[in-house]
Amino acid sequence: MSAFVDLLILGSGFGGSLLATIARQQGYSVALVDRAAHPRFAIGESSTPLADQTLAELARQYDLPELLPLCQYGSWPRMSGGLTCGAKQGFSYFGHQRRQPFNTNDQLLVIARRTRELADTHWLRSDVDQFLFQLAQSREARTYEKADYILRQTPTGWQCSGTAGVGDFDLTAPFVVDATARAGEVMRVVKVEDETHSLHTCSHGIYAHFENLRPVAAVLQDLSVEQSRHPFACDDAAVHHVLDGGWMWQLRFDDDTVSVGLMTPQEPDRPQLQWEQTIDDHRFLSQQFADARIVRPAHELIVTGRVQHLQARAAGPTWAALPAAAGFIDPLHSTGIAHTLFAVRRLAALWQPSAGLSGLQRWQAMKGQTFIWQRYSDVLLDELRHIDLLVAGCYQSLPSFRLWSAWCMIYFAAVTTAESATGRKQLDGSDCFEPSFLRAADSPLRQMIFEARRWLDECVQAGSTVDACRLFERRLAAALRPWNECGLLDPDRRGMYDTTACPSVDE
Ligand SMILES: Cc1cc2nc3c(=O)[nH]c(=O)nc-3n(C[C@H](O)[C@H](O)[C@H](O)COP(=O)(O)OP(=O)(O)OC[C@H]3O[C@@H](n4cnc5c(N)ncnc54)[C@H](O)[C@@H]3O)c2cc1C
Structure with missing residues (x-):
């Protein structure tokens, strides 16, 4: 035909x-x-406020009301056909070191939506x-x-x-x-x-969907870790376990299956073994995975080569x-x-x-x-x-959780200011390239990131000691000020950010 x-x-x-x-x-x-x-x-399941704002704009602009229930967790049950999702109220990070007990200071929770009803979703x-x-x-x-x-x-x-x-x-x-x-x-x-060779990031992935993975909150409870300071339920999030040699994501769906992936800078030569060793070497993960089983896609791990590419x-x-x-x-x-x-x-x-x-x-x-x-x-x-x-x-x-958390603040400064800008902007057709994604067109921000990269190099070369990290945080906090609308890098918050939620439509 x-x-x-x-x-x-x-x-x-x-x-x-x-x-x-x-x-x-x-x-x-x-x-x-x-x-x-x-x-x-x-x-690739975890959405964000920028994603949901943009989807809602597209739904309104192009008369596609069917898309609107997808734009927040609370409206998802209105989807016909019972699509599965999970609630994502923010980003949770937990730092771990091989064969070491969990250190309660190694936590970072950054809220993205004020309530579970308004939450973004894992698709x-x-x-x-x-x-x-x-x-x-x-x-x-x-x-x-x-x-x-x-x-x-x-x-x-x-x-x-x-x-x-x-x-x-x-x-x-x-x-x-x-x-x-x-x-x-x-x-x-x-x-x-x-042009992949020109990229700075180099990482490799191992991933699958699991069932019977114990929630982070349950393991924290077993370890008697106080959760009252958490600004949201820590599993209603994109959960990150920050490890010595990489990091792991966990995205929980409402059917209690969980998308899990391990990202490592080095290409694993024996991925299955590396996966098992990573879990065995971290007591926290061992407790989570004790009864876990792969359910999707085909009862085995998917292994990627280098995930980056650029044309x-x-x-x-x-x-x-x-x-x-x-x-x-x-x-x-x-x-x-x-x-x-x-x-x-x-x-x-x-x-x-x-x-x-x-x-x-x-x-x-x-x-x-x-x-x-x-x-x-x-x-x-x-x-x-x-x-x-x-x-x-x-x-x-890596492996400094403190330094990882500090560098993440650049992303959170970019995304929180971008969210408020995108929320205000209507699709008026004046310039479809505005706003840029994550403030990529903001030259002073880009310049600041280049400078911060130099400070980061210095800190890592100094062995990421407490003093070196403190200096890095101080420099970054000062440089980030023009984009820091919500108290990022404030030491008094001790890693718990409840002021970073995306403004709702009427704010
Ligand atoms: C490991 C990993 C984790 C990720 N996690 C996240 C996350 O948490 N949050 C997030 O926002 N993003 C995440 N992403 C990115 C996300 O997956 C992508 O941005 C998203 O899937 C892109 O959607 P797409 O529709 O462009 O492509 P895809 O969803 O990949 O769809 C591509 C389609 O093209 C089809 N196809 C392939 N080859 C051909 C061909 N030759 N001819 C015709 N059809 C073809 C495929 O069958 C598929 O249906 C992740 C990516 C990776 C690799």
């Missing part, structure tokens, strides 16, 4: 499916092509991605799952032909979006150079990539979902139909405006480089 469509989207993860739905709302004909079929396991991605894919279908996007295809560039755009569950297909389109994440299908065809370009006159296809840094700071939604918002704003132009005419007019795509690409890649520095400093701080 042959068809011409205005827009071809490769990859039907949440990013590709949402973009397809919005483009249909804008009146474009859309084809959505995926190598796999829904429901399927996907990693069970197999559910959410399928829901968004079906939403695209309900808006009559043409969909092709289990597709085996060849993509070619033609003088007028793109041709994609192959077979799928529905039979043979042959699609032509003036514009294509690469939403295939790491596969980077379009970028392989246009031969974009790889030299993220768009051209007839194509654009979503962030995960253009580059990826690390699960730390949960940037992936929000950054993808920022890119979806930008692309939709750039495509906003003009009166009297057909889809094809609109693409042709935009093809002449190469600067738009150059800007999209420059902004997106610069944001990935910004995330790289925010993450790399945390790995560099």
